[in-house]
Amino acid sequence: MENSFKLNIANYFRARFPYLYISTWEESRVITEINLVVKNEELIKTPRSFFVWSLTEGLKLEGNVQSPETKAPAKILEFIEKYKEPAVFILKDFHIYFGGEGRQADYPVIRKVRDLIEGLEKSHSPKNVVFLSPSINIPFELQKDITIVEYGLPSFREIKEVLHTMIEANRANSRIRINLSTEEEERLAKAAMGLTLQEAENAFALALVSKGGLDASSVESVLQEKQQIIKKTGVLEYIKSEPNMDDIGGLENVKRWLKKRNKSWLDSAEEYGLPAPKGVLLTGVPGCGKSLIAKAISSMWQLPLLKLDMGKIFSGIVGSSEENMRKAISTAEAISPSILWIDEIEKGLSGIGASGDSGTSTRVFGTLLTWMQEKTKPVFVIATANNIHAIPPELLRKGRFDEIFFVDLPTKKERMEIFKIHLNKRLKSPKARGDFQFDHQTLEKLADLTETFIGAEIEQVVISALFEAYSQDRGITFSDFEKVISNTVPLSVTQAEQIRAIREWANIRAVAATPQEDRAEYNKLDNLHAIPKKMTDDPDISASRGGRTVDF
Structure with missing residues (x-):
């Protein structure tokens, strides 16, 4: 990510893009990287002076205050206009003058920003302005003139460097115990993915203080730090993974499937050319352990479990439902590798095609489908459903989930x-x-x-x-x-017809969660149709069912 960002930003500078906008909480990290770009003649061709402005400190060049009077927004814009040398100007939190979120827009400032465009593009010496703030806020008048530049969270390599630095800094301390294997160190760094460098450092420091060192159990301390990110979304809920697979009776097919895919998001899986698993859909009889499995996966894989409440997605403000879904997806990806649990997914999608819905459910569903099909971040989706007939067929198409498991009455x-x-x-x-x-x-x-x-x-x-x-x-x-x-x-007894219908559906569309050898008992249940023998599910072989091939 670092190299692509530097290359992109260098190309924008060389192409004389007047205004760039970067949304991030990590000001220091962005400023450091852009400063390296403007000094790299190979990347930028024409090296430039590097200025940083803030309302509180005014304009700084290489960390030294240049003009205290430039604290006012109009003054810094005048300075940029009159400056004759090649330069890049970083303006911190300039978005507050653009209005929005209850603030009054400063129209003279917006007008002055527009007035500068031609001068920036045609200046003899190349000059670029970068707006830097935690949120994106671009007024309508400037939407065609400002280019948004994506800046992601720290890479695995960067977080691992932070972890190494902390380990080396504390290794000489006899009171601190460092007991991490190579794999455990990788797992700990992976657990911090989605945090800023400062947040990751805080999480590692908290683990050092609370446990007196770093070991395999430190992953839990890092995951607790991630809870702060999740709570702020208002859409996702962090589920503490108390149950484990030993707390679930039976369902050995699901357990074996999940066990084989443990650690599949680590670098060691790449040596086998394996992608991170997409997810599973668990359907079947209510009360037979589907939700318990979702919680137990988090404990087995030592990954954060996020529960998506579809009811919170559909809020009353027009357009906010789609934004809520995008926010939930981006949060799950930000803290990946993670597990996203959508409980009773059929209820959240029940409004698709209904009158009076105005297409909101359809658009939200489309956003979810597209992401599930094309996601590249290791977010494992586990969806549970009791009424499989209420799920749109597009969700069941191959590529959305790796497998669909049917959970029947316990044997x-x-x-x-x-x-x-x-x-x-x-x-x-x-x-x-x-x-x-x-x-x-x-x-x-x-x-x-x-x-x-x-x-x-x-x-x-x-x-x-x-x-x-x-x-x-x-x-x-x-x-x-x-x-x-x-x-x-x-x-x-009370829902015999519904269970029979689910079984008939699952015959050719799902894999039984219970092994074949334990299902002989179903043949004796005359009041409920037995699961047909066609449903083959040996996890060590490929089995064809109804034209569909399953390979565990």
């Missing part, structure tokens, strides 16, 4: 695992446990009693059984589970 083996996870999680007190022992035989009995129960219902069975014991101030018993189960009407 007997999976129900046993789910019971074991929740019992281990909650039966920690000897008083609550009492004489109850949940060995393999007990788990098998509970799984048999809860045939066709979803994972969320199994969790509630454990909680309700504990309430039975708590209300009588005793340890839990097997009869508590039997009583709760007998009083529960599972979702598979």
Whole structure:
């Protein structure tokens, strides 16, 4: 990025572009790079003086104040007009005179900026003006005369240099422990991607102070620093990755798929010519672990998890919904590598084609589709959906997601695992446990009693059984589970038709999240159509289903 920016800015200067506009928070970094450009005769051909102006300090040349009286905007513009030597002028926060955001535009200043254009373009000595501010604000009168120059966040190399500098500066300190392998160091630097150099340095310093050194666990400290960026968007929510894959019972196909793609955003994956994975769509029966998987990916991959609330995207101001989507996308890319979770995506896209929508949903959807297809930053999108029929077919086309997984009712083996996870999680007190022992035989009995129960219902069975014991101030018993189960009407009964429709859809369009060997039980469920045997999903082979090839 650094080399392309320097080359672009040099070309603009040589082509006599009068006004350039760079939006960034990193003034010092931009000023340093532009100063290197104007001194590089090979790049710019004609070396130039380098001036920096601010309202508080006036005009400076090479760091020395030249004219204190130039603090006023009209005075600095006059100085630029009269200056006869080759020069580049950096004007900090000049956008405040352009109006916007509740400010009154200073029209004499805008007029003077326009008056200077011909002189800058045709001056005997080349002169260029660069507006530098955190936000882009160009008045209508100047839209044809100002060129916006993109300036990205620090590259991986730059952040790694900051990390190396901090490590070397603290290595001699016996109270600070540095224990990073090459891969862990790369992961730590990758975790800081999306931060400014100052923010990255702050994050590394915080990790040094809080943990007394740097190690593999320091990644979490860096991710906490990224939360500040996310909170400021108002559209994205940072989700703390508390659950891990061990907290999910079953769904081994999804777990294996995700495990194989761990670390795929690191440089080591490039040696195999591998791109970063695009994402997955999880659909299926509600309450069977789709959202839990989204949270567990963050823990497995040690990447920040951002939840996109589609309700916040569609605000009441005309045009703001599209801007909100662009803001969410740019934030996710800014802190990449990251995971973007869109929960119940079908609800957010339900307004497409509806009357009274004015095309807003369609435009937002188009922005999302284009980005998913063409994104180059390592942002892994995980979308969950309960009603797959409400999702526009364009979203399901190959290239949007790497894979579509179907999460069905848990099998007997999976129900046993789910019971074991929740019992281990909650039966920690000897008083609550009492004489109850949940060995393999007990788990098998509970799984048999809860045939066709979803994972969320199994969790509630454990909680309700504990309430039975708590209300009588005793340890839990097997009869508590039997009583709760007998009083529960599972979702598979109340929504049998919907589940059957989802299964029929998934037959040729999705990969089963549960391995084939664990799905034999489905053939016994007469009240719900079994998943057809066509749905092959061995993660170690390529399988053809309905004309579609899947390669794990």
